[in-house]
Amino acid sequence: MLTVIKNARLVDSEIDRQGSLLLQDERIIATGSIDAFSALEAEAAVIDAQGQTLMPAFVDLHAHFRDPGLTYKEDLLTGAQAALAGGYTAVNLMANTKPVCDTSEKQAAVMQRAAALDLIDIYQAQAITVNMQGEELTDFSSSLTPLLSDDGKGIADDKLMYKALEQAAANGKILQLHEENPEFAPDITGLAEETMVARDLTLAAAAKAPVYLCHISTAKALKMVEIAKQNGVQVICEVTPHHLALADNPYKVHPPLRSAADCQALIEGIRKGTVDIIGTDHAPHSEADKAAGAPGLVGLETAFSVLYTVLVEENKISLSKLSQLLSLRGAEILNLEQGRVLPGYKANLTLVDLTVSRTIKPEKFHSKSHNTPFAGRTYRGEILWTMHNGKIKWRKETDK
Ligand SMILES: [Zn+2]
Incomplete structure (x- = not known):
């Protein structure tokens, strides 16, 4: 299965640029410009990451x-x-x-x-x-x-x-x-x-x-x-x-x-x-x-x-x-094959929104425990989804 993640700000330890990733099953197989893989979109799952930042998980x-x-x-x-x-x-x-x-x-x-x-x-x-x-x-x-x-x-x-x-x-x-x-x-x-x-x-x-x-x-x-x-x-x-x-x-x-x-x-x-x-x-x-x-x-x-x-x-x-x-x-x-947004690496990725502020609410944690000194404090940036081996395993609920 092919997946295109397009229009993202791609960031890893060396890279920081606008671009797209092409995934095949659990791996990144190519990187390119923001619309580099548009010809493949008909046969691929497409994720438009406009305005968001894609990082290695x-x-x-x-x-x-x-x-x-x-x-x-x-x-x-x-x-x-x-x-x-x-x-x-x-x-x-x-x-x-x-x-x-x-x-x-x-x-x-x-x-x-x-x-x-x-x-x-x-x-x-x-x-x-x-x-x-x-x-x-x-x-x-x-x-x-x-x-x-x-x-x-x-x-x-x-x-x-x-x-x-x-x-x-x-x-x-x-x-x-x-x-x-x-x-x-x-x-x-x-x-x-x-x-x-x-x-x-x-x-x-x-x-x-x-x-x-x-x-x-x-x-x-x-x-x-x-x-x-x-x-x-x-x-x-x-x-x-x-x-x-x-x-x-x-x-x-x-x-x-x-x-x-x-x-x-x-x-x-x-x-x-x-x-x-x-x-x-x-x-x-x-x-x-x-x-x-x-x-x-x-x-x-x-x-x-x-x-x-x-x-x-x-x-x-x-x-x-x-x-x-x-x-x-x-x-x-x-010794994991992850940690970069480069071809050959596992598609273990996270999409983050750096434009929003978030107030820490322990009652919303997935953890069983809520012990945190950060409760009630407001920070910038939040996780939108996390992908493990090419599959999105968690996605932020939109509050509506
Ligand atoms: Zn310790």
């Missing part, structure tokens, strides 16, 4: 879908629906489910159920330590995905962390690290994050292992990442939309929301290339759990609007740079 390497075991907060179906509504077609799920995902069998069980939904691509990370207890390493060699993580907890034992990095390097895996030193947590000063980042960059350099640092949030931690990169350490630096957008805000999340100076440092880190990727840390919680002090927020359905407003509109970062942070780097790390 987003990839989130840091999400919690709580399935199995905590499905009153989220499950694979509602998580996938929230992802699609946010413009995402691929997510990497953290291992802090019940039971903890610490074997390839548990990974396979989640990914088989996810595949049966036929909505998005779901990758389930294996934990770094058995039951995420920080005592014994899992079997890295059998992990079905490239990333392993004990996200939600730091690994306190220095020698075990070093051994984990050696194992990761030996098995071609990357550890995704939650940078929070329990000696200093709960962390208001930044020391919990900064002491852990200093340790892990030192150990990663010694083990010659690539390392993915989750949710870097302070200017000092970012500076350490910058220096480590200059010294040849293979570090992938993640920031979240909430740490970029919200300063001096008491909303409970780990790491906490920081100062305006820290936010500006992260934005500068994006400009300079110190920041590699944006992860949402989508962390659904029920109202009761949140009231009892559970940290985190749901991020998939607000990420694009928040990032477009804060980075592109307010800080003049290009939409191509945002596409690189949201789509290309994640696709590269997971």
Whole structure:
């Protein structure tokens, strides 16, 4: 089946121009000018994207879908629906489910159920330590995905962390690290994050292992990442939309929301290339759990609007740079054939309207959970539809 998407502003990490795409089944097979494929329109499905912007769908390497075991907060179906509504077609799920995902069998069980939904691509990370207890390493060699993580907890034992990095390097895996030193947590000063980042960059350099640092949030931690990169350490630096957008805000999340100076440092880190990727840390919680002090927020359905407003509109970062942070780097790390609007890539795409403003209404979320500090705030840009493997899997309802 052929599909023509015409009259779009096409944006990816390198491209920003008016044009059209020709799709065959699940793949992009050609790109051209705004009406390049008009001769094919009689035999193709035609989508006129006049006035709208077509981007590669987003990839989130840091999400919690709580399935199995905590499905009153989220499950694979509602998580996938929230992802699609946010413009995402691929997510990497953290291992802090019940039971903890610490074997390839548990990974396979989640990914088989996810595949049966036929909505998005779901990758389930294996934990770094058995039951995420920080005592014994899992079997890295059998992990079905490239990333392993004990996200939600730091690994306190220095020698075990070093051994984990050696194992990761030996098995071609990357550890995704939650940078929070329990000696200093709960962390208001930044020391919990900064002491852990200093340790892990030192150990990663010694083990010659690539390392993915989750949710870097302070200017000092970012500076350490910058220096480590200059010294040849293979570090992938993640920031979240909430740490970029919200300063001096008491909303409970780990790491906490920081100062305006820290936010500006992260934005500068994006400009300079110190920041590699944006992860949402989508962390659904029920109202009761949140009231009892559970940290985190749901991020998939607000990420694009928040990032477009804060980075592109307010800080003049290009939409191509945002596409690189949201789509290309994640696709590269997971080895996905998506992340560009070029022939040969999968037709995993999202159409966005950059002209409208949207007030965040958690009651409209597809997620089971509504915990967000963005409620009631207004941002520019919204998702109109999301396509996975050539098929539109989610479309915004028009309010009439
Ligand atoms: Zn974390």
